[in-house]
Amino acid sequence: MNKRIKVRLYPTVKQKKVLENHFNAFRYIYNLSLEYKQTLWQQWKITKSGYDIAKEVLEIRKEVPWLLECKAECVREAAYQVDKSFKNFFNGSGYPKFKSKRGEQYFHAYQSINCKGSRLTFYKQKIKFKTSENYVELLNTSKVKQVTFKRDSCGDYWAIFLIGVREPEKLPKSNNSVGIDLGIKDLVITSQGVVYENKKYFTNTQRKLKRLQRKFSKTKKGGKNREKLRKKIAKVYRKITRQREHYYHSISNDIIRENQTIVLETLRIKNMVKNRKLAKSISDASWGTLIRMLEYKSKWYGRELIRIDTFYPSSKTCSGCGSVKEELKLSERTYKCDSCGLEIDRDLNASINIRNAGIKIPEVPVEELTLVSPLKQEVID
DSSP states (O other): OEEEEEEEEEOOHHHHHHHHHHHHHHHHHHHHHHHHHHHHHHHHOOOOOHHHHHHHHHHHHHHOGGGGGSOHHHHHHHHHHHHHHHHHHHTTOOOOOOOOSSSOEEEEEOSSOEEETTEEEETTEEEEEEOOHHHHHHHHHSEEEEEEEEEOTTSOEEEEEEEEOOOOOOOOOOSOEEEEEEOSSEEEEETTSBEEEOOOHHHHHHHHHHHHHHHHHTSOTTOHHHHHHHHHHHHHHHHHHHHHHHHHHHHHHHHHHHOSEEEEEOOOHHHHTTOTTTHHHHHHHTHHHHHHHHHHHHHHTTOEEEEEOTTOOTTTBOTTTOOBOSOOOTTOOEEEOTTTOOEEEHHHHHHHHHHHHHHSOOOSOGGGOOOEETTTTEEOO
16 A cells, blocks of 8 residues: 655755756746646647657756756656646536645655665765654665655745555454534544543644734735745644644544444535634634544544435434434433433433434443543543
């Protein structure tokens, strides 16, 4: 199987110049290829494949001295990326845009790349990187299929390796199955009564962001102070992303380790964020990140992931008798069944229904469950 490993690079001044030259070349050829493809279609209704454009790009490279200082495969890859972006557009993604010299920069490389110790050899440059000892050993002993070099908005350099590794050992089979309800008040509520709180990383950092952005708006365009503040703001956003990913990895690891079958709702998040009152909270919760982690980890470790229908009324259905309420307000946090008289936490009721809908067999009696936070180890009222 293929695995991606991201490492931080610490290039020297000379090595930075080599990387920057490749970033500029990739961006220049990408924009040139995009403009060429658009002009061909608009004026003559002609379309060319990425392979044909790449051949013409290599001819242009021979006539531009500074492009000759870059690897040919990195320049050629830009033409393929333009073709790929148009294919994604026809499959429902956004229309391809021209790349800016501001913000993140990247390029791809495939050939003559290897790792020895904590050094990455690229274009006759041995670039230092830092990561864990396990990853260093893995990079030294595995075949590197592709490397994406990246300079992020903070100005730091990264290398994202795609390597071939053995499939991880499957976890021992378990008889446990769990239904998961994703929410805003609490991030994850399981049918076993376990609750993972919503840390609200973006919301809690918003005050600091507003202060920095207010200062940024008052600085002079092109000034050094403006650039310093831009990097500060970028670092705050990067910290939010890292905190969220670390927390979600711990949640997904817990769920995958303890359960054989995981049942989820099929959420249409793009439609949900159209609600102006909840859009910020939904984006901050980032359910899609957690769902993706559960998907690939369940494949790795031999777990079964089941998705139920989007329109299944998990919140309105009674987990005790199965009757469905006609209306349930968002403010009603306790579900009260009119048929059997069951009173239960709204989110716990939904997670039990999700589990039952996925495996068709209820396992745990409702009366035995209480909501417990695994991080605080306390009962939640």
